[in-house]
Every structure is written in structure tokens, then in C-alpha cells.
Amino acid sequence: MSEEYVLQLEHIRKEYPGVVALKDVTLELRKGEILALIGENGAGKSTLIKCCSGAVIPTSGKIIVNGKEYDSMTPQLAAENGIAIIYQEFNNVKELSAAENLFLGRPIKKGIVVDKKAMEREAAKAFEQLRIKINPKTLMKDLTVGYQQMVEIAKAIQQDAKILIMDEPSAPLTSAEVESMFRVVERLRKEGISIIYISHRLEEIYRLSDRILVLRDGEYVKTLQTSESHVQELIKLMVGRELTETYPPRGDCIDKSQVVLEVKDLTGNGDENISLKVHKGEILGLGGLVGAGRTELAEMIFGAAKRQSGQMFINGKEVNPKTPREAIDTGIALVPEDRKRHGAMLGISIKDNINMPIYEKNSTLSVINSKKEVATAEKYRENMAIKTPSLHQLMKNLSGGNQQKVILGRWLAANSELIIFDEPTRGIDVGAKYEIYKIMNDLVEKEGKAILMISSEMEELMGMSDRIVVLSEGKMTGELAKEEFNQEVIMEFASEARTSIEEEKTV
Ligand SMILES: Nc1ncnc2c1ncn2[C@@H]1O[C@H](COP(=O)(O)OP(=O)(O)OP(=O)(O)O)[C@@H](O)[C@H]1O
Ligand SMILES: [Mg+2]
Structure with missing residues (x-):
């Protein structure tokens, strides 16, 4: 193994029924760098980083961390190896305080009793280290999304993460919050932490990253030096065609x-x-x-x-x-901001998700005009290039961005x-x-x-x-x-x- 890399993914392949999400993907992360991971919706970005956390078991390939080779990770192995992931939807408990969330699942105890004071002290230290002003006692639900994310980052640091992976961290943030997040991320890089950063916003990629890895359709396309690349080139590598x-x-x-x-x-x-x-x-x-x-x-x-x-x-x-x-x-139709929380029915098919409001209108009819539904769904799949092998695929199996397109399609189909x-x-x-x-x-x-x-x-x-x-x-x-x-x-x-x-x- 090379001394230079803290994490290497080699020839990763991941198959799902009817979909090959990743085909022979290779990624190398250097110590103290920010590696941007980019690609269209459904390109395989989230799947790839989930292989690093143990949330996804690759069909084949190798994961090399700290010189040790693994076929797959488990959440525990990932933690032991200092890998922390901040997912698109964080798993925090809104009714608990910032400190309690920071120690979620591994509370500090005095004997058998949870030591709240100690947790608050440690949390204050972690926030201080990141130079973010959060009162450890504040309940999660009273924090803005930006601060909630900071708690997630602090948690990773508190657990001594050496590799921090962030899946579209800027998506829910305000521009001021994005700035604070950038400052924290840049500080972490200075401290030698290696970061994988996923985003659809290319200006962020240019602002933050040292190198850029492009995925397209589950395949590795290229790794570029950020300072030597151009926006148009990136878009072409991602999309596979020129967009002027x-x-x-x-x-x-x-x-x-x-x-x-x-x-x-x-x-x-x-x-x-x-x-x-x-x-x-x-x-x-x-x-x-x-x-x-x-x-x-x-x-x-x-x-x-x-x-x-x-x-x-x-x-x-x-x-x-x-x-x-x-x-x-x-x-009146509303395509909500948080499409995942408001409206995506994860357990039913794409077709049914698209036809939902129309569905409700016809709820008194026992026979739904299925042909028309399929045609409607097909129209939006085509228009928005929703990436899926079938309209009968369940929503939960779509990539984040593709779920959003489906919800968008639903409201357009409502004909308002x-x-x-x-x-x-x-x-x-x-x-x-x-x-x-x-x-x-x-x-x-x-x-x-x-x-x-x-x-x-x-x-x-x-x-x-x-x-x-x-x-x-x-x-x-x-x-x-x-x-x-x-x-x-x-x-x-x-x-x-x-x-x-x-x-x-x-x-
Ligand atoms: N559990 C699953 N079952 C079936 N297919 C899946 C499953 N999880 C992911 N996929 C498919 O794998 C592909 C890659 O998805 P992934 O979520 O990694 O994309 P992404 O690059 O993160 O996209 P986005 O930018 O939209 O978040 C998609 O075609 C998706 O539909
Ligand atoms: Mg994703």
C-alpha cells in the first residue's frame, strides 16, 4: 500500500437487482486533502461513500484503510478506523440537547449514571475547538439546520475521526451557514483531517477542494487537480455532453x-x-x-x-x-423544499408517487386508470431523466436527487x-x-x-x-x-x- 493515502477504494462494484450502482470504481484519499466527489443524480456518489461506512456492502472490490485491507466495512470497523460520515439527513434526536446528541449511543457515565455535566463540558470543548457558538444545553430542535450540522461535525471530531465524509452538506444551509461550515472544514483540513466532499454546487467544489473525482453512471471517469480544471470540463465529464x-x-x-x-x-x-x-x-x-x-x-x-x-x-x-x-x-400546487420529508412515499413505486395527487382525487374510484398513470409517469421520467430501470421501482431505491425529480413530477402532474x-x-x-x-x-x-x-x-x-x-x-x-x-x-x-x-x- 502507498504511504500517501489514508483511504483507498479499489475496483468497487455494487449491484442491486436490475441496477449496477458502481462499476469498478477507484478512489484514493490523501492525508489532509479535500477530495470532491461529483456526478449526476444517480451516478453512485452516496453508494460509494456508504461502502466506507459499512452501510453498503460492495459486491466486489477492496477497501484499504490505514494499511489494512477489507472486503467490506462495518459501522464499528469504520469508527475504529476513524471514518465518520455526515449523511444528507442527519440522525439526530430533536428532543435531546446538543451535548446529548454529541454523545448519542456512547454517553459518558459516572458509575452507571449518565453524567450530563461531563457531557456538556466535553461538548463545550468540542464546539470551542471548532470555534462554533452553541450552548451544549440547547435542544436540537431549537437549533437551525446549520447548527445541527455543526453538532454532527463536532461529534465526528469528538470521536477522533481522521476521515470525514460529507454527503451534500451545504444543501440545507443558508449562505451564511455555508460560509461557517466552509471555515470549519478548512480548519479541519489544516489539522490533517482528510475530507471527501459531495456537492452539486460547482462553485463550492472550486472554493474548497484540492482534487475532484468524477463519477458517471456508476463508473469512475477521472480525478482532476482542482486548480487545473475548468467548469465546462467538469460539466462535460459529469454529463457526458457539452452544456453551454x-x-x-x-x-x-x-x-x-x-x-x-x-x-x-x-x-x-x-x-x-x-x-x-x-x-x-x-x-x-x-x-x-x-x-x-x-x-x-x-x-x-x-x-x-x-x-x-x-x-x-x-x-x-x-x-x-x-x-x-x-x-x-x-x-394551487406546492413543490416543497424538503421533498424527502414532505411527500416522498418511500415504500411505494415511482409511478404511484408521481400520480399521488391525482390518486387522491380519484380515491372514490376503485379502479384507477392505470394506463394513464403509466403514461403520466413515463412522461416525467423522460422529461426529467429520472434514472431508474423501471417505474415500478420503489422510491427508497432511488438516489436522493432522483427522488426529488419524482416529487417534482407529481406536482406538475397535478395540473394546477x-x-x-x-x-x-x-x-x-x-x-x-x-x-x-x-x-x-x-x-x-x-x-x-x-x-x-x-x-x-x-x-x-x-x-x-x-x-x-x-x-x-x-x-x-x-x-x-x-x-x-x-x-x-x-x-x-x-x-x-x-x-x-x-x-x-x-x-
Ligand atoms: N437499495 C437500492 N436498491 C436499488 N437500487 C439502488 C439502491 N440504492 C441505490 N440504488 C441505485 O444506485 C444508483 C446510484 O445511487 P446513489 O444514491 O449512489 O446516487 P448519487 O450519485 O448519490 O445521486 P444523488 O446526487 O441523486 O444523490 C441509482 O441508480 C440508484 O437508483
Ligand atoms: Mg446521493
Whole structure:
């Protein structure tokens, strides 16, 4: 074995019934480097790193850690070898404190009693070491996702991890949180910890990584030196073809005479006096920092959260949806931010997931029009390039990004007048992003729908919206017409109502 590498995966193959998730993949991780792992949805990234933790047993291949060769890992072996993984959905217990989560499964004890004080002391030390301000006593549910993730990182460090693997760590974070996470990750690299970093955001890859490993369709494509590679080259290696434009062009299709959605002085769910209009054929972008109240607004419009006052109109007619079911019936659809938690039914097939809202509509019918369902599902599989051997495949067997595409397909199939997209391309690869933008364009341009799009990606917000409304702390702070789009101005509006900078607060 080479002295140089702390971890080597050799000729890894993983087969599932009908799918070869990994074919002869090789990975070498050096001490103290950040190796980015990139590839389209379903390329095999998560499967590969799960081989390192013992969550997946490779069909064949070798795993070499610290000079020792293994056919497969177990969670215990991985821990003994200093391998820690931060998965996309962390397994924390919301009702326990940060300290208790840090020592979950291996509490410090005094005799037979759990020593809470000692755990809090040790947790404080671990947070201190990472220079993050978390009170060890704070309950997990009271921490933002960003801080919850920090607890996960602290846990890995506390367990003396030498190899830290992160699966799309930035996906649920706000831009300020992403910055803090980067600082922590960079500090860990300085301390000699080796990191595998999975992300769909190429700017992050350039900012953080030393080398980049590209997977495509379960196969190893290439490992590049980050400083010597170019974005276009990476995209081509991932997608297998050239992608020149980021946002597909859209014709002028706004019909100002038709207001599809109007909300007047909407108050509730943390928002105050929100008034806005979305016209037929228009994409209205909703900008702001995470926590600005955008998802909360979407939930109110969709009847998933109660509003205290204000009015809502669909095509000029006052509506008052009190449940999502009623909202769907009035022609409103919501593609939620956390698609996995809100809506993906993991135990049923792709086809049934796509047909879900339609399903509910027909729930009184005992015979479901299966042919039509298959056709609908097939259409979205094709449009969004959902990677699966069969539409009858269970949701849980799809890669993270492909599950998102299925949920997106479901809401598009619901055939609504107004579609609210909450972070539509989060966790979705570059090629599929473009396809989703094309679908959004078609919805407004060809089908005359109205779209309300929440996006924390500034480029996407400006690239796709016809108009942008900015929220901050539950209030509307600005509105920009297309010709006024400007990143600094949007950021200013986004932080207008804020009293203190998030990072300075100790939570
Ligand atoms: N338990 C399983 N049963 C069947 N197929 C599976 C299973 N787990 C993963 N797969 C398949 O293996 C392939 C690779 O999936 P993986 O989750 O590793 O992709 P990924 O690169 O992490 O994608 P994403 O960017 O969407 O998270 C996919 O085609 C997926 O459907
Ligand atoms: Mg994945």
C-alpha cells in the first residue's frame, strides 16, 4: 500500500437487482486533502461513500484503510478506523440537547449514571475547538439546520475521526451557514483531517477542494487537480455532453391583464402583511435569507399553515384554503423544499408517487386508470431523466436527487394554475437543473401557468424570475423588476429588517 493515502477504494462494484450502482470504481484519499466527489443524480456518489461506512456492502472490490485491507466495512470497523460520515439527513434526536446528541449511543457515565455535566463540558470543548457558538444545553430542535450540522461535525471530531465524509452538506444551509461550515472544514483540513466532499454546487467544489473525482453512471471517469480544471470540463465529464447555457431562453409570455394569484395583507405563520400578485405566464421570484418567512408564506398560501388575516384570490375569485387538499382543489400546487420529508412515499413505486395527487382525487374510484398513470409517469421520467430501470421501482431505491425529480413530477402532474416551487433545484445535478428550468419555462410559456419560485441561489433567482419580491423577517422589504435585478440590492433588501448578524448570536 502507498504511504500517501489514508483511504483507498479499489475496483468497487455494487449491484442491486436490475441496477449496477458502481462499476469498478477507484478512489484514493490523501492525508489532509479535500477530495470532491461529483456526478449526476444517480451516478453512485452516496453508494460509494456508504461502502466506507459499512452501510453498503460492495459486491466486489477492496477497501484499504490505514494499511489494512477489507472486503467490506462495518459501522464499528469504520469508527475504529476513524471514518465518520455526515449523511444528507442527519440522525439526530430533536428532543435531546446538543451535548446529548454529541454523545448519542456512547454517553459518558459516572458509575452507571449518565453524567450530563461531563457531557456538556466535553461538548463545550468540542464546539470551542471548532470555534462554533452553541450552548451544549440547547435542544436540537431549537437549533437551525446549520447548527445541527455543526453538532454532527463536532461529534465526528469528538470521536477522533481522521476521515470525514460529507454527503451534500451545504444543501440545507443558508449562505451564511455555508460560509461557517466552509471555515470549519478548512480548519479541519489544516489539522490533517482528510475530507471527501459531495456537492452539486460547482462553485463550492472550486472554493474548497484540492482534487475532484468524477463519477458517471456508476463508473469512475477521472480525478482532476482542482486548480487545473475548468467548469465546462467538469460539466462535460459529469454529463457526458457539452452544456453551454445555464438558463434556457423564455419568450415574453406574461399576461398582465390576468392575475392568477393575489394575496392581500396576508398575516400569520410568522409573516406580516404580505401583498403580492402573480400574473398568468409569469415567474415571480421570492428572495431572502433562510428564515425570512418565504416557506412560511408558501405554506399559508397552500393551506398548510393557518393565516390570521388577509385575503387570497385565484383568478380574481376569493379563496380560503384551510388544508392542502382544498388548496389543490382551488388550483394551487406546492413543490416543497424538503421533498424527502414532505411527500416522498418511500415504500411505494415511482409511478404511484408521481400520480399521488391525482390518486387522491380519484380515491372514490376503485379502479384507477392505470394506463394513464403509466403514461403520466413515463412522461416525467423522460422529461426529467429520472434514472431508474423501471417505474415500478420503489422510491427508497432511488438516489436522493432522483427522488426529488419524482416529487417534482407529481406536482406538475397535478395540473394546477399556480405552482409554488420552494427551492426547485436543490440537490439536483447540473444537467437535470437545466431540464427543470425548461419545464418551468414551458409551464408559463406554453401552458399559461403562474409560478411563485422561492430560491436561495442568487443566480437562479435572477436567471429565472420575471420579477423578484424580497422578504426579510416575515416582512416584504423590496420588489425588483427584471431590469433592476442586482445581487447587492437583493442582499440589502434581504437583510433590511434584520437586527443582528446571525453568526454573532450564541444559540
Ligand atoms: N437499495 C437500492 N436498491 C436499488 N437500487 C439502488 C439502491 N440504492 C441505490 N440504488 C441505485 O444506485 C444508483 C446510484 O445511487 P446513489 O444514491 O449512489 O446516487 P448519487 O450519485 O448519490 O445521486 P444523488 O446526487 O441523486 O444523490 C441509482 O441508480 C440508484 O437508483
Ligand atoms: Mg446521493
